[in-house]
Amino acid sequence: MIPSLFIILDNFPLNANGKIDRKRLPSPSFSTSSSDDNINSPLTRLEQQLQDIFSQVFRVESASVEASFNQLGGTSLDMIHALTLIRREICKEADIRLLLTNPSIRQLAQAIEPLLILETPQDAVFTTNQSHETHLRCSPSFVLESVGIVFLVSQWLWPIIIIHRWCPFFFPVLPAFHLLFYVICSRLFAPGYIKTDNLFSWNYYRWWFLDRLWNNNTFWLQHILGTPLYNYYLRLCGARISLNAHIYTTTIDAPWLLEIDDETWIANETCLNCLYFNDDNTFKLSPIRIGSNCSIGTRSILFDGVDMQNNIIIQPMSLVTGFIASETIVDGEEHKSRPSDISGV
Known part of the structure; x- marks a missing residue:
């Protein structure tokens, strides 16, 4: 709290009301x-x-x-x-x-x-053959992408067509079908924690398909935000979340890697990003752990592996990564903490 610079003035400049200008x-x-x-x-x-x-x-x-x-x-x-x-x-x-x-x-x-x-x-040792192999390894698979897009469209349209044609009275169960389909797919395809892997690999496409499927279902999920029903659903997707947590965001790219403790508040439009892209055409999936009695402000971004302890306040529009010690306030540009081992912006 000691100022790094002092400027000596003869008089403070005042405005017309006699206050410091x-x-x-x-x-x-x-x-x-x-x-x-x-x-x-x-x-x-x-x-x-x-x-x-x-x-x-x-x-x-x-x-x-x-x-x-x-x-x-x-x-x-x-x-x-x-x-x-x-x-x-x-x-x-x-x-x-x-x-x-x-x-x-x-x-x-x-x-x-x-x-x-x-x-x-x-x-110095990077040869033309290695560059060619890297290019091939990182090339997208149009077959996998096409199959994935067909499944995504079918998952959304087939139940509507079937219900409309044969069982019109079952339209209320349509959201449940879409949501349960994601739960089943997350259990089958969720790649889990990945330290590092190549872009457009099988693990990447598994995450990509589940992420697109999750975004298809956010229309239904927004109606249960902040309720225990949303916490129950995230649990079904593999997350370890307390029923006493209050979560108001659907911007989650890997729900199965979340861990949130009691009485934690996560505001709307907060981004919980488990996937992080590296510059060398690789990516990694890191878990996000949030302790108890934490408050995360709106439009904040948590990315690249976050381990937050208890009683932490993240002010709106903050960027957070790494380990955050207990009793910490992260305010975008300012850090307030008892321990010094924190990582936040």
Whole structure:
């Protein structure tokens, strides 16, 4: 809570009502907050590249190599922008966790340097045959996709046609048929936890089919959100969810990998994303665990393996990944926690 910079003024600028005019207060310049040349000057070419990216993203001139994201005045969107540029210009293996655990340029350069050493020999031995094999391995299967689309259309239309033609009085059971069909398919095809696998593999298409099937059924599910019926249904799909949890979202890509404890509140339009795409044409399915007495605000995104402890507050429109310690408040740009082992944006 100690300010990183103090600006001394003779008088506070006041508005016509005699109150402090915040718009006329001078903006802090973090790039010149220290007189130590070693703090502001990069020591290596990698630090210079990162400094150029930070200066561009956070809109400062010669960003200090020791200043963290918060000291530079960056937001979570700025952090994602910085990660995109780092992956494009420096290291493809960099991820959001690397930036969260190494918030300054100097720390980040030290963390990225081993990754660059590992990338070099791999690029040197990458032959044309290997590139061709990778292309074949990652090619989509139009046969599987066509069969899957036929099944998805049939699952939605066949019951309607049958009921309309022979049993018109059974239209009320149509939602139950669609929902139970997903439960059966999830038991048969759910790929479970996957550390990493190739895109367009059999495991990927199993997830893809279930995800399309789930989206077909969200029309029916939206009518039971926030009720124990929705919790019972998620349990049938393989989720481990307390009946006392309050869930108001249907944006779930792998319900069988969810674990939610008592008295947890998940607001509407929250994204529970178990699937995460990597840059090397691979993907992984990671479980999402949410402890008891947690509150997750609307339009928040949980992705790439989330392990939340108890009594956690996620403010609306926050981006969360990794381990979140108990008694933590995640506010998009700000973290409030007793332990220091947290990962949130």
